[in-house]
Amino acid sequence: MASTGSLDEKVAAVEGVAEVDTESKDQSFSSDYEISEKTDFILHSSEAVIDRIRAAGDMDDILVDDSQFFVEKIRLMSPVEAREVLLYAVSYHEHDVNFPTATMNRIKELLLGENVYGKGDILYDLDLRLEASLIKFHSPYPEVRAVVSPTDDTSIPVETFRAYTIGIFWVCVGAFINQLIYFRQPHFTLSAQVIMLLTVPCGQFAAKYLPAWKFKIWKWTVNLNPGPWSFKEQMFTTIITNVGSQSCVWGQYAPVVREDLFYGQAWATFGFNLLMNFSTQLFGLGLAGIMRRWAVYPSKALWPTILPTLQLNRTLLVPESKKNINGWTISKYKLFNILLAGSFVYFFIPDYLFTALSTFNWMTWIAPTNKNLAFVTGSKIGAGFNPIPSFDWSVINYATPQVLPFFTYANKYFGAVVGAIVMLIMYYTNYKFTSYIPPNTSNVYDRYGASYSLTKVLKNNKLDATLYHKYSPPYISAGNLMYTCVAYANYTFAFVYILATEWRTFRDAVLGFVKGLKNRKSSNYADYRDPISKMMQAYKEVPDWWFFIIFAISLIFACVAMRAYPTDTPVWTVIVVLLAAIALLVPFMVLYSSTGFFLNPNMLGTILGGYLVPGSGLACLFLRTFGYVIENQSETYVGDQKLGHYAKLPPRAVFRGQAIATILSVFITSGALEFAHTLENFCSYTQSARFYCAWSHSIYSETVLFGVIGPSRTFDHLYPTMRWSFLIGACIAIPMVLARPLLHKYFKGFHPVLFLGGFQVWGSNYNLSYYTGGFYLSFAFMYYLRTRYLAWWARYNYIIYSGVSAGVAFSGILIFLALQYHPKTLTWWGNSISGSTADGLGVATLKDVPAIGYFGGANGTWV
Structure with missing residues (x-):
């Protein structure tokens, strides 16, 4: 592709092009660029279009599977229509951070015409139509193209008896487990991806063994077995379970x-x-x-x-075709199973056998009683400045770094870093008496340095001013x-x-x-x-x-x-x-x-x-x-x-599925709440299975204050x-x-x-320890691999995420049921060192309560 001038100059030259009258531009465009016989031949060659798709820098390999669809769309699209589509794309996506920069630059080059491509470039018309076809008939986002088909078959069954039956069963299972595990720190869930692994064999089993009986209920015909388990049935079941199996x-x-x-x-x-x-x-x-x-x-x-x-x-x-992508030929299904099995076995190490690897506050081990080291590097009450904060996927994946766009994760991470610095400045300057409290906790304290006792200020569940002034703000x-x-x-x-x-x-x-x-x-x-x-x-x-x-x-x-x-x-x-x-x-x-x-x-x-x-x-x-x-x-x-x-x-099928799953989950999660209440020391930070209810503590502190x-x-x-x-x-x-x-x-x-x-990651016992490892992962997968090896990323990124997450979820549930619900304690240095430091004990403060017995204002001086 010939080009003149720098990219910045080309972008500047086309700046404002979307504001120019489209009709007048199209008239000159259609007269200036007639399709040559050779270009017309290329448009009618599927192989040529496929080669052009592969040659485009930010177009993923998934598009090759839909090449015949795009060949037809390109043939039917006129240059005038293609130009109008691209003009609208520049206007609509100009400040869209998700829109690929390379794609936007290429669109602007196409709108400049042959002065950028070079006089007589026979591929200009093909590239123009190809880029416009992607936007008009598919998606401008490669991550969407990687997972969504540009076509639809309305005859595929969706809202079937077997889909409802399987979905409702897993709503019951998922809602109970997810509601219970929610209170654990760090918590994991039976996510939509995990439950999908369980519903697929159920659906295929039903398709194989259910009789193909049909019967009528009022005006509806019910078919017990309409044929092979379809991907639309599977997605419908996934939506049901995703809505119904969430913690309430x-x-x-x-x-x-x-x-x-x-x-x-x-x-x-x-x-x-x-x-x-x-x-x-x-x-x-x-x-x-x-x-x-x-x-x-x-x-x-x-x-x-x-x-x-x-x-x-x-x-x-x-079904997927076998391809060689950057040297990888393994199928997505096989890779998923390998990762699931590997993470299932591995999670036993940080979650039970060697728990110090989970919130890996190794820097505090150097000087276990050093409070300053705990405040800056600690994983529990500290800021979490730690270059190697965890070997636990449930911690590294806390903010889903392989799902969120890199710019989202990076913005939040650097905001959290600046927030950590601000928090430490507030703490070391004793702003609002914070030096008498651990630096990063959601608990509420009284002026004696103890947890705030509501019973000392309430009368008939309302604040009593006299009791309040006797006790503490x-x-x-x-x-x-x-x-x-x-x-x-x-x-x-x-x-x-x-x-x-x-x-x-x-x-x-x-x-x-x-x-x-x-x-x-x-x-x-x-x-x-x-x-x-x-x-x-x-x-x-x-x-x-x-x-x-x-x-x-x-x-x-x-x-x-x-x-x-x-x-x-x-x-x-x-x-x-x-x-x-x-x-x-x-x-x-x-x-x-x-x-x-x-x-x-x-x-x-x-x-x-x-x-x-x-x-x-x-x-x-x-x-x-x-x-x-x-x-x-x-x-x-x-x-x-x-x-x-x-x-x-x-x-309408989605609406009905969501409504039914929601109503069912109401009863299941209510029962799970009753069961959670029976757990010993439930919501205490000493709970043996880590049912700390961290978010509940944060809610409590806010409602006390306000x-x-x-x-x-x-x-x-x-x-x-x-x-x-x-x-x-x-x-x-x-x-x-x-x-x-x-x-x-x-x-x-x-x-x-x-x-x-x-x-806003601060204040609820979470800190940089839960984000630093994720930042490494986000940079690697959502930036480097996505920009350098887009075809590989489109094929494998979400599979890697789903496989590892699924293995951790299954492993975590097994560990809880077999080893933690009725605690089977494994006592050794690797399971005790993290909790024995100033950070792990969670009570260290920069300043001790003064000799007079309290900090803050004198008795009765607060309002």
Whole structure:
């Protein structure tokens, strides 16, 4: 390919080309570039097109499998249409960090014409049509092309009897296990990929042995065995199990209400958990219908977190051709099985035989009693500055480094590094008495350096001012304080920044929503240029009012739970918090769908709860729950709708599957919560099987600060910095929006919302130890291999991730059931050294409580 001038000059020359009138450009273009006989011959040669696909630097090997499809599309596409498609791509993806830079540069070169390619270059027309065809009929993202087919067969069975039966069985198994294991640190899950391994043989067994009987139920014909187990049935089953087997949202809060370590409310038993589960689980499904227009239909809604599921589905059920890719000829299925077996065996080492390898705080072993070394390098209460922090996949994979785009992981990691430095500065300067507390913990402390005792300040479950002044104000760690301040700032920053930078997406979605209300027969898909959305017009859509009914039902359950039990939470406050959370839902979901970073407004519910029901920790907790559930559950349901969108499943089938699985999981997870309550020392940091309930401790500390003590005392007197965080976040968003074009030019991968999100890893006993190993992995797989060996990466990356993760999950479950549920302790140096250092003991502080017996203000001086 001939070229003149530097790449920067070529990019500058085409800058603004998308704003030029398309029609006038096309007229001159069509007259200047007639197809030569030789070019026409190339277009009719499948081999030539395949060779051209292979020659293109950022096009993956998966496309070769679909070469015949693209040959036909290229033949039918005119140069005028190709140019219009590329003009739109430049405009739509100009600041899209997921869009490959090499592809964008090549598109701009194509739009410049023969002055870049060279006069008379016969391959110019072919490249122009090829690039346009990829965007119009497939996806501009190589990670999506690697796992999604550009074609669809509407005759493939989806919503079958056997798919429902298998899916419901594994919903029951997965929901119980995942709910229970959630409380463990580090926790692992029976993920969609793992459960898929179990459902595939079940489906194939059913296809082989079930009789091919047909019978009618009302207007539906049920076929017990419609033939071979299809990949669409498998994906439908995966969506059912993914929705139904998740740990319930309320499960994160239930221990805080019931356990004696926290609020100790004995009335919060199975019946109450059932009501809360119904309300919280259904909220997300009800709102998912509205979110489709922002987070499912647009092509920018990449959803990197669901791509491994799609890849594994192809691996298990779609035949693959044998190829040599960078010297590798092993099939994906064989590689998956090897990695599964290897990680299954290996995980016994860091999880049971040699636990020091898990959170590998080896630097603190040099001087076990050195507190400063523990604070800087420690894996438990320290910052975690450790170049080799773990040999445990459940720790290294904590933030899914092989799934998130590299720019997402890098932004969060470097934000976490800067956050660690800020936290240590706060700690060593004794900001707000943090030096009397371990630097990174979610616990709440009193002025005597002990855990804060609510029983000393409560009277009838409400704060008693006299008792409070006799006892102590609450104090939190430097990590927890920094986390809270940055979380508040990031709420307002993200809201302003995302609305300003993605205004076109919001505008189009709002217009589509209004159009749908006015004309119920109009197609949601028709307003989007995404090729998959165009294909989905072949199926009946789910009406918006179906989702509204689900939302109304969930609201009724929430009101009943608040009124029927002594929750101390007025129903009107629930409505207020829900409306506030919904306002943040759209921009935060847009962020998550494109980056994989989930910014949850749970703490907003905490603050509102403190103001709306002063002095009540329980009310604060319940309102925090409803603020959290809107985002968390919507993310799950919308993500699975995108999964069905990529797999071209009928939307109504996906809706029915999600609803049935959700209702079933409500009962299963409620039972799992009851079982967890019977575990000895449940939620204590001394629990033998590591059921520490780390997130529950963090929730408890927030509700003490803002519910019991109240936001007025916390913001005005204890930690006034928190109050200004909201304003600071909104203010700095404006210059960042204005600077976005410059940042994109020199630092394309920088995303300020993600960078601030890196500060939020602190305050809940997680630190750099859970991110450094993942950063190495992310750099290797999501940057180096993805840019240098794209064909290899597209074929093997998600398989490697799924195989290792599946082995760890199966191994972890076996270890828990066989060796930890009824503890069989293996005592030796390798299992005791990590917990015997100043870091591992978890109680070391920079300053000891003064001789007078307390730190902070004098008796009775606090408000």
